[in-house]
Amino acid sequence: MSARPSVPEPSGRAGDTPPRAGAPARLSPHALLSPAQMAAADRAAPAAGVSGARLMAAAGAAVAREIRARWTPTPVVVLCGPGNNGGDGFVVARLLRDAGWPVRVALWGGRDALRADAARAADAWSGPVEPAGSGCLAGAGLIVDALLGAGLSRAPDETLRALIHAVNEAGAPVCAIDVPTGLDGADGRCPGAAVQADLTVTFCRRKPGHLLLPGRALCGALVCADIGMPAAALERLVPEVHANHPDLWSDVFPWPRADGHKYRRGHALVVGGDRMLGASRLACLAAARIGAGLVTLATPPAAWAIQAGALTSVMVEALPPDGALDQTLADPRRNALLIGPGLGRAPGGRGQVLALLAAGRACVLDADALSVFADRPAALLDALHGRCVLTPHEGEFARLFNPGPDAAGTAGDKRHRACAAARRGGAVVVLKGADTVIAAPDGRCVINDNAPATLATAGSGDVLAGGIAGLLAAGMPPFEAACAAVWLHGLAAGRLGPGLLAEDLPGALPGALAALAGLTGT
């Protein structure tokens, strides 16, 4: 197995490859840079030996290459804006024309607005430059969006909005340079209007807005091109967020050991309710498939016979009628706890959650284990500890963290809300969705991008919660366990394809684990 970076510390540089003596550290390829960080790298590049013009030439060449790899020659309209994004557009125009493509260029904003490298790139374009307006798109077989880059400084004004709408209504495929215009690369939001691209070519590193919705959906296919940014220009950047990838956590993945036995692989305890019985079963199966050596389902007595009849390798035990957990927690080898799937909102639920938290063991709280605290979130948040993982979807998250007297003050984009919630709770927060964000109380943050839309089906969250519990039982630290389970969950779903039911997911975990083993050389 090759040496891999670990997930970075918030204020450190872990996560990036250790430097050779005298050489700058290499920024993790999974780091997501803010537009401000990317701009700082652009500014630092010349002192590190690579001029802005060279970067722009490489950026334009990368875009032209990606276009030529996907489309056959067709009339292209390149829409250029007033900044360096527009400069990249002029380079693309020249390269495509040199390759024999029919190319027209339309400029949004006056030629005098172009500065430095962008002005020089415009000078190197010898063809005509039309004013950008809806008419300039007539006859386009492909539109190149070089209007604005990632650092949107304000919502598009009326003329830009009209241009964006014209692009989206032109009926031609769109290749966006760096980001679709109107999308804020920092957070994935688009205040006003944004270009809908089929292909987006960005440079050096992706930005959070490429992964977070709605940004991700606006990008179409995303390519991150190497444009020769010198390592020294990136060396001072401390990425605050990464894209989820095994490189971030595979070094602590709990593969079974040749000298192991089932107790070494951990014992996950799932506390179920007396309704929605399938939910806790799905969680148990996922916990066992992903790596726990033993799994026990503790169930209300009324559900015992059904659960015991439906499960084989998972042990099923009946709780006392009052739901007290002291007996079931008496065995300290039950080292990872899960409550929530199928719990329901019966009055005893809160007490059970607090009892599990009081045990101080690794613990996953999902679904109703979160919702039962909707009227008094502080009662839950104050009881959490550093080995807890919360797995809310947006609805459950809002119940706990919406601004209010108890709130974590979680306004803002999805990443910042998840991070604020993790800080407030002192626990790992997995804020689920197509762009699941995993945040740790120490500031680490990962965005997942491998989950297919077929996961939007009842019970898939129960499988995820069980997967996290299984990895916790097997000894993985909470943040890494959450990242790994989310990634494996997405991969398993992707491998199943259309028609997926939540009950298919545990059975698809072995294939996903095998793929992980192959990827990491385990």
Ligand SMILES: NC(=O)C1=CN([C@@H]2O[C@H](COP(=O)(O)OP(=O)(O)OC[C@H]3O[C@@H](n4cnc5c(N)ncnc54)[C@H](O)[C@@H]3O)[C@@H](O)[C@H]2O)[C@@H](O)CC1
């Ligand atoms: N990151 C890199 O490694 C490289 C980046 N390059 C390109 O440089 C771009 C960044 O260049 P710039 O910083 O000049 O950014 P832009 O090309 O996005 O232009 C910024 C200009 O647009 C204005 N603006 C921002 N939002 C606006 C709005 N809503 N309405 C009207 N005007 C608005 C700003 O005030 C500013 O004048 C990147 O997106 C990329 O395409 C490449 O040229 C070279 C390498």
Ligand SMILES: Nc1ncnc2c1ncn2[C@@H]1O[C@H](COP(=O)(O)OP(=O)(O)O)[C@@H](O)[C@H]1O
């Ligand atoms: N459109 C989507 N694309 C990708 N993943 C999704 C999408 N919608 C939901 N998911 C994922 O599916 C799971 C759903 O969990 P949850 O909402 O708790 O459902 P349930 O309670 O039915 O199990 C989460 O892991 C979530 O991230």
Ligand SMILES: [K+]
């Ligand atoms: K653009």
